Amino acid sequence: MSVIFGIKENNRIIIAGDKRGSSIDGKTLSDDLDKVLMINDHLAFSSAGNAAIEKAISIDLNKATNKDCLTTDDLLDIIKAFYKRVADTNCxxxxxxxxxxxxxxKGRDGNASLISGGNIKGRLDAKDVPMALFPPADAKMQECCDCFAKNYKLHNSEFVEKTIKEIANISNLVSPTGNKWIYNIATEKGMLFSF
Structure with a gap:
């Protein structure tokens, strides 16, 4: 599993992830996977863990006829519906x-939102958070959080890039390259960047 993280500030939300894809046994498959997906001007999604699940959710998302109008709540509903189908079919x-x-x-209510979630032991859990970090499977949460906090405080304008590079130095499952999506809360528009 790779690293993904996000933070909601007063004027912006940032989500980011590295680009490495690995097999279950930790072998590198690719260093060119986009784990941050921009859905529309005001919605983005990042995931880590099983790539097949992310692909299945992306297929469900592509079936939506109103992608330009989707909100954070709508995307969460799509993920919940996927997991309900999985549970209903006893997979x-x-x-x-x-x-x-x-x-x-942007959420359904028009407010900016950062939702953190996951499938933990067969149970989907998601909630609004001010910040979140999901570490790679071969690194300690505290060590990754320390990288995030240090770079956020000391190198704010490039904390995403520095954090991912530092975590790549301690994890074989993380590439030093990645994507970040920055959402401007005032303009309700986000931009996707690669590094």
């Missing part, structure tokens, strides 16, 4: 797979 093997996500942008 316990899929429920056992790790999957974590961040949803950022």
């Amino acid at each position: 316990d093997a899929i429920l056992a797979l790790p999957f974590y996500f961040l949803i950022a942008g």
Whole structure:
């Protein structure tokens, strides 16, 4: 599992992730996967864990006829519907797979929102948060949080890039490259960047 993280500030929301894809046994498959997906001008999604689940959710998302109008709540509903179908069909093997996500942008109520969620032991859990970080499977949460906090405080304008590079130095599952999506709360528009 790779690293993804996000933070909601007074004037913006940032979500980010590295670009490495690995097999279950930790072998690198690709360093060119986009784990941050921009859905529309005011909605983005980042995920880590099982890539097949992210792909299935993306397929469900692409079926939406009103993608330009989707909100954070709508995307969460799509993820919940996917997991309900999985549970209803007794696909316990899929429920056992790790999957974590961040949803950022405009909510149904018009307010900016950062939602952190995941499938934990077969149970989907999601909530609004001020910040979140999901570490790679081969690194300690505290060590990753320390990288995030240090870079956020000391190198704010490039904390995303520095944090991902530092975590890549301690994890074989993280590439030093990534994507970040920055949502301007005042203009209700986000932009996707690669580094």
